[in-house]
Amino acid sequence: MTLAFDHIAISARTLDEGVDWVEQALGVKMAGGGQHPLMATHNRLLGLGDLYLEVIAIDPAGAPPAQPRWFDLDRFTGPPRLTNWVARTDDMATTLATSPRGSGVPLSLARGDYRWKMAVPTDGILPYDGAYPALIEWQTPLHPTQALPDVGVRLQCLTIEHPQAEALRAALTLHDPRVIIAQGVRKSLSATFQTPFGTRRLG
Numbered sequence: 353m354t355l356a357f358d359h360i361a362i363s364a365r366t367l368d369e370g371v372d373w374v375e376q377a378l379g380v381k382m383a384g385g386g387q388h389p390l391m392a393t394h395n396r397l398l399g400l401g402d403l404y405l406e407v408i409a410i411d412p413a414g415a416p417p418a419q420p421r422w423f424d425l426d427r428f429t430g431p432p433r434l435t436n437w438v439a440r441t442d443d444m445a446t447t448l449a450t451s452p453r454g455s456g457v458p459l460s461l462a463r464g465d466y467r468w469k470m471a472v473p474t475d476g477i478l479p480y481d482g483a484y485p486a487l488i489e490w491q492t493p494l495h496p497t498q499a500l501p502d503v504g505v506r507l508q509c510l511t512i513e514h515p516q517a518e519a520l521r522a523a524l525t526l527h528d529p530r531v532i533i534a535q536g537v538r539k540s541l542s543a544t545f546q547t548p549f550g551t552r553r554l555g
Contacts, residue, residue: 399500420476
């Protein structure tokens with residue numbers, strides 16, 4: 353089952369802190385977003401053409417979830433940073449059957465008019481220390497990119513460094529020239545964007 357690049361995730365201690373960091377770095381305003389009651393998180397979004405960027409944080413108004421939050425947010429500390437990326441599938445069950453162990457259990461979620469399934473690891477940590485993509489299957493034709501304003505920002509490349517880069521590359525059935533898997537001493541994600549103000553980078 354071939355995957356498609358869906359979006360990237362910036363984790364933050366608070367949503368305001370994450371949004372401020374992205375807006376200052378890229379020089380544009382974020383939009384959209386909302387709450388995820390099942391995970392007690394909330395987000396804001398930025399359109400990137402065929403992709404989008406998500407800032408996500410624990411929602412202090414949400415009831416504690418029954419399981420660890422996605423993107424390992426329960427253990428997140430430090431300043432906002434790019435922590436995860438998300439790949440889209442049309443068949444979650446088949447994709448999970450051929451994905452690395454620990455890729456997650458599919459959960460059904462909704463926000464506004466959006467309906468989707470997300471594979472959430474039981475411990476909150478995706479394979480390869482979080483370098484493997486979170487898996488999403490949209491349940492309606494609606495996609496956030498369709499509703500987000502175009503502010504002229506496009507992702508040039510997402511660079512994922514990991515000590516097991518070769519194994520990570522082999523585990524992926526996603527072939528997007530913007531995704532670069534490189535050897536590194538530890539897991540690290542960084543993204544380069546073309547913006548109305550020139551090239552900008554988030555790490």
